Amino acid sequence: MTENIENILTQKDINPTAMRLLVLDFLLKQTAAISLTDLEKGLDPSDRITLYRALKKFEEKGLVHSIDDGSGATKYALCENDCEAGHHHDLHVHFYCNTCKETSCLPKHHIPQIALPEGFKSEEVNLIVKGVCNKCVR
Amino acid sequence: MTENIENILTQKDINPTAMRLLVLDFLLKQTAAISLTDLEKGLDPSDRITLYRALKKFEEKGLVHSIDDGSGATKYALCENDCEAGHHHDLHVHFYCNTCKETSCLPKHHIPQIALPEGFKSEEVNLIVKGVCNKCVR
DNA sequence: AATGACAGCGCAATAGCATTGCAAACTAGC
């Protein structure tokens, strides 16, 4: 069981330490993107800085991607399989629910091509839709 | 001359104080969206808090809109004419230049409709394109 | 088995940003 998680790390060239296994395990259980504070609360007696560095390492190695949803805190979520170190493919839409404050990925919804004016070169696109998610709507 | 600026404020139901005239005047001179810190530096011997509250007031009254470009600092830019108090129409794309760190509005590029999954309700869309702007590209 | 290099971890500390409370200064209406 833990073998699985460990494999994920080693495949991404990340040393599987106890702390990192915990973090990855926690991430795998999430349905939405989580902030550093969420992670800290989820893994109670843990140091915030250590978790921060674990996430940074994961991001650097292409295991998670970070999302800035405008809530002030950076959110993190596991990447799709096709991400590589330093070369993210997270060109999908993120959804921020104004009610439950959860940020989730909508990987099926690709970001449409934006026609930029002459001389502009696009390197990255960030599309956040805010509203009410399917759990909060009624 | 100052008459003009004053009129803009009164039309938006904002008391035209000296400070606010200065802020609006500064905003009118900008080609890109500016952060609070930019504003503070541009109007040198001014209190950051006062400027912050001026911008808040402007935003509340529909004179400027705020943009979170992921740089950590909120940027502000004047609205188009069709904005009203509490009811913004800033559904245009924002461009963040990774080189000069400037954020500009691309009002001609409307945000395409995003088809959300069942049960999701969109209230606001935030589309930031990052790359190199026409001044920095070569 | 001892040693040394190194990675990871936890604590402390820093810096930048948004935001609020409070008291002084100012403005407008009476």
Add this chain to the structure above:
DNA sequence: GCTAGTTTGCAATGCTATTGCGCTGTCATT
């Protein structure tokens, strides 16, 4: 001129990201 309400400036708070440093455990080499 006086009072009420608005605006301003200072101080302070809280949250976030980020870095430095020393301790600890691990692993390889001798």
